[in-house]
């Protein structure tokens with residue numbers, strides 16, 4: 001398989017593909033800002049000839065959605081034209097489901113749906129989106145109209161299939177299957193439903209043969225160097241890009257795929273300027289605020305945990321930066337609302353976990369800041385890829401504190417960063433350093449000094465607020481307990497709470513939370 005790897009020069013491909021209908025082209029030109037983009041307009045819009053499975057790795061923001069979207073839309077358009085030319089549609093006959101597109105996050109599913117809906121503007125192809133966190137009843141209603149394409153996250157899709165949804169019962173007959181961000185989708189412990197889905201899709205060998213599979217990601221061929229102890233003690237063989245692809249092919253049951261790998265430099269865009277700031281953990285807030293003040297623009301800040309997103313959002317809120325949080329513990333409606341607000345504000349600040357790292361195409365994100373060093377190189381590539389999309393320029397800054405240095409070294413090794421080792425690098429790390437590193441982001445010390453005081457004050461305020469919130473939540477707990485004990489909490493609520501707590505102290509005297 002790997003020997004037969006076909007390298008396609010996507011640059012040489014143009015919109016003049018004869019397979020694309022002219023009506024489709026008009027929509028594509030409209031939906032992709034065709035006139036504005038120089039480099040990209042001649043890139044990979046053309047699907048490879050013939051019905052072959054495609055495994056595609058291309059840098060972030062290079063247009064992979066249309067790379068699988070266009071062949072699917074034109075394929076469905078052609079199939080539909082054939083059906084309706086030959087046989088007139090019978091009343092009540094079930095509309096076929098042609099394509100299934102799977103994505104790892106809800107936001108990405110909704111975005112892909114919108115992107116393809118715009119491209120299908122003149123093609124009379126209907127697209128539905130099925131994601132968790134939203135009313136299933138509404139999604140069932142949409143499915144009853146028989147959309148030709150379903151874009152979904154695996155969990156909700158599998159739930160509806162299990163419930164016996166009649167449109168989804170045709171899933172075995174689909175002609176196109178896309179697994180977007182495949183490496184993420186196949187990560188161990190994620191998306192167990194995907195395995196069930198694949199089993200079902202691959203059950204019938206003859207149907208499987210008539211289906212075209214698209215497997216896409218910017219980090220599909222990215223591999224990590226194994227730590228020495230694994231190589232020697234466990235005699236684990238090194239993972240190569242080819243082995244990684246073969247594993248994906250085996251798991252998905254893809255046949256004789258055409259492999260299109262046009263990634264360079266680990267999957268980040270050529271128009272991306274990468275840099276780093278090495279600092280103490282306490283200084284990260286100073287640098288963040290410094291950057292936001294000094295370089296206004298649409299900025300996406302990534303954290304490794306929900307707790308960190310919450311803390312940073314509060315702090316930046318106190319500093320009047322109007323940050324918007326985005327993480328998996330938020331209600332779906334609020335998540336979408338915050339994304340929308342971020343999209344609408346060219347000076348917007350979004351503080352997010354990796355839920356926003358993959359696939360999101362928000363126009364003109366100027367900066368991406370990694371507040372914490374990402375745990376994997378894949379995460380670094382995808383987070384960074386939210387800027388510098390579609391040939392635009394973008395800046396990314398990685399904030400590194402001493403305990404993150406090992407992670408950073410791994411990241412540099414995997415992505416083969418090639419600039420000179422900086423002395424800051426040695427400051428925190430006695431071990432031999434690989435000769436590859438990110439350039440240091442230049443900082444104006446006098447400006448930094450000025451913002452420090454403000455940030456420190458804001459942090460004090462934040463601590464106070466936290467105390468108050470903690471107190472409130474204890475009062476809330478008391479109210480709940482009072483209700484459970486059938487005690488009416490009237491307008492004298494605070495006093496009531498105090499009296500109630502006093503009475504209960506004896507009863508709960510071992511409970512640490514019970515300090516008011």
Ligand SMILES: Nc1ncnc2c1ncn2[C@@H]1O[C@H](COP(=O)(O)OP(=O)(O)OP(=O)(O)O)[C@@H](O)[C@H]1O
Pocket residue numbers: 031032033034037040041042043044045058059060061062063064065066217218358359360361385389390
């Ligand atoms: N040929 C093209 N001409 C002009 N614009 C394009 C073209 N292809 C894609 N675009 C635009 O480029 C942007 C990025 O595309 P897309 O979201 O598909 O990137 P991607 O490769 O899937 O990125 P990621 O790896 O981050 O998911 C979109 O706004 C899209 O409309």
